[in-house]
Amino acid sequence: MMLAGAVFPWRKANRFRLLIDGPQFFPAMLEAIARAERRVDLELYLVEDGGCLERLLEVLLAAAARGVRVRCLFDGFGCLKMGQTSRDRLAAAGVELRLYNPLALRLKFRNLHRDHRKLLLVDGCIGFVGGAGATDQFWNPQRPDEHWHEVMVEMSGPLLQDWQTLFDAQWVNCQRRRIWQLPLPRKIPRIPLLPTGSGLGRVAYAAARQHTDILHSLLHNLRRAQTRIWLATPYFLPTGKVRRALIYAARRGVEVRLLLTSRNTDHPPVRYAGQRFYPRLLRAGVRIHEYQPHFSHLKMVLVDDWVSVGSCNFDHWNLRWNLEANLEAIDPSLTEQVVQSFERDFQQSQEIDLRSWYARPLHMRLYQRMWGWLDRLLVNIFNRGG
DSSP, rough: OOOOOOOOBOOOOOOEEEEEEEEHHHHHHHHHHTTSSSSSEEEEEOSOOOOOOHHHHHHHHHHHHOOOEEEEEEEETTTTTTHHHHHHHHHHHHOEEESSOOOOOGGGGGGEEOOOOEEEEEEETEEHHHEESTTTOOOOOOTTTOOBBEEEEEESSHHHHHHHHHHHHHHHHHOOOGGSSOOOOOOOOOOOOOSSSSSSSEEEEEEEEBBOOOHHHHHHHHHSSSSEEEESSSSSBBBBHHHHHHHHHHTOOOOOEEEEEEEEOOOHHHHHHHHTTHHHHHHHTOOEEEESSSSSSEEEEEEEEEEEESSOOBBBBHHHEEEEEEEEEOHHHHHHHHHHHHHHHHHHHEEEEEEHHTTTOOHHHHHHHHHHHHHHHHHHHHHHHO
């Protein structure tokens, strides 16, 4: 059984489709489950009672009723708003449900370890990976126009074998051991060389601090960027190495553009804390866009023609505590879909420049200073703790 530390290779002959926002990707995911014949594996962070979960339960229960093995791996904190009635329905239908790290007082700070991955695998034939949860914020069938901005990638091909390996490993580890009990690595993971061609895909993941090939792969690509770096994240608290890589890339002439959240966010303090990085980035030539229509929750990176999409925000909190998983791809068709998505989002964003930044009101300056100070304080405390 694979443990934290294994690095997945690049796989050929895969097909990808970028699905933008819940009204597009949830019906596709539900249809895939409805067609399942042997196996459905679902790993999610946020799971809450509501219209979205009800539609999901319908197809999961129907699949179990026709003899499909259905396994659900949900985060013990992220599914707190999934009521006992929903859990009982799953159990009565024979759906296997496991929770990652259920909250417990005895765990103390270990309660911060969370499974933040978002993955659906069906019959080894089709898969979906991205940043969505089963909540009405991502898709409400009764109000389809009200949703967070998010993407999922539909996948097929040999790459699904690696996604299955990742899920199966966590399915076992969830019961047998805590992920933080694995030893810390003695050296950084060896990232596979970037291939050329189309239909190429790779599983990149994080297992708290035990395995961070997802971060090292991002840094490797940021440092080798030649033409563009477009990065979208809802929670902009990047590590120092990521910030420096963005700044150095902009200074050497790479087009660096960030797609970040605006006032439409579920965690305003995180937004304020991250804004303290704006001035240095702007002075280096990084362009910053704040998405206006609604909350942008997507986590997507485009470096030249390399694409990374998944659950990872690449912030220091995610990488310290969470299980994360991203699809990395080299595929002209997917790259073009990602480019079009970014360009639409940039057009619907407000660009922040130094002039507007220094003209911001006093209350915003106070919020940014306060939350930025608190973020630095907590990071220093946890760093001292090992």
